[in-house]
Amino acid sequence: LAAAHLFGMRSTSEKPDQTSVAASETRLETALAAWEVQAYRTLANGPDAADLVRMARVQALITSTTGILTRPLPAILTAR
Amino acid sequence: VIRRLAPALDAGHVAWNRTAKRWAELTSVASRTDPSLISAASEVRAAIAAIATNQTGWATPDQLAARVDLPKTVKTLHLSMIASVDIAYVVRDTAVDHPGLIAPARIIDMRSQGEAEIAIEQGETRYEGVTWTTPHQIAANQLIPLPEPARRGLINLADEVIGSTNLARAPQDRAGTHLREAGERKENDHAAAVERGGGG
Numbered sequence A: 001l002a003a004a005h006l007f008g009m010r011s012t013s014e015k016p017d018q019t020s021v022a023a024s025e026t027r028l029e030t031a032l033a034a035w036e037v038q039a040y041r042t043l044a045n046g047p048d049a050a051d052l053v054r055m056a057r058v059q060a061l062i063t064s065t066t067g068i069l070t071r072p073l074p075a076i077l078t079a080r
Numbered sequence B: 001v002i003r004r005l006a007p008a009l010d011a012g013h014v015a016w017n018r019t020a021k022r023w024a025e026l027t028s029v030a031s032r033t034d035p036s037l038i039s040a041a042s043e044v045r046a047a048i049a050a051i052a053t054n055q056t057g058w059a060t061p062d063q064l065a066a067r068v069d070l071p072k073t074v075k076t077l078h079l080s081m082i083a084s085v086d087i088a089y090v091v092r093d094t095a096v097d098h099p100g101l102i103a104p105a106r107i108i109d110m111r112s113q114g115e116a117e118i119a120i121e122q123g124e125t126r127y128e129g130v131t132w133t134t135p136h137q138i139a140a141n142q143l144i145p146l147p148e149p150a151r152r153g154l155i156n157l158a159d160e161v162i163g164s165t166n167l168a169r170a171p172q173d174r175a176g177t178h179l180r181e182a183g184e185r186k187e188n189d190h191a192a193a194v195e196r197g198g199g200g
Helices: A002-006 A016-044 A049-070 A073-079 B002-025 B035-052 B061-067 B070-097 B105-121 B135-140 B148-199
Strands: B102-104 B143-145
Touching (some): A016 A049, A016 B070, A049 B035, A049 B070, B002 B105, B002 B148, B035 B061, B105 B135, B105 B143
Antiparallel strands (some): B102 B143
């Protein structure tokens, strides 16, 4: 699968949807972890006002996305 | 619990946006964003866009449910929100004592005056009759260090962010427990079904 991804070939998984779901989740987890580390690094190195603007905007995005993703949860939990 | 979370998250979103707007006023043509921070921010935006948006805006609940395991993804975002409180504290500390904070005189003058008037209304007397910039600084729109009231405004905003994020955290902590219990219940049911199947 990894080789197929690297060379731009189609996924050969029998369940491509599940592969895609896992990839999206992993990508988000990785991106958020990298963001957190980088934010602390920048803050430790004497941030510019522009850095703080970027941080606040991304945090606003994370907060609003949490809100959007939380809304359908009650229905999903009830269905389970 | 989850329904109670929505207003707290909305308040957190508004507080972070206001913080971004206020800090943006302090940028000048010389301001540069850390390239590594830009890169990390772009990846977060791209990852969120892939999950939570469609061609017209936010994805519908059905699309979201099809794209990701929602409880797991919300948990990931929850952890990120906990971290965001710590970032807000550091942003607050930066506003309190960062010696290199400078900004254009015109916006500093306006903001300082606004914050000073709010403080005076609350009984603060130190700011009465104080001017924060000189006419020359205003005319040239010089970059000047932040006076105390301008810092105070940034600190108040950071406090707002911390307060609203903590509000969003508290019910979500309980929601996390609820999600974990739901998952455990599901596993127990499955184990019981397997046991019944094996025994029968």
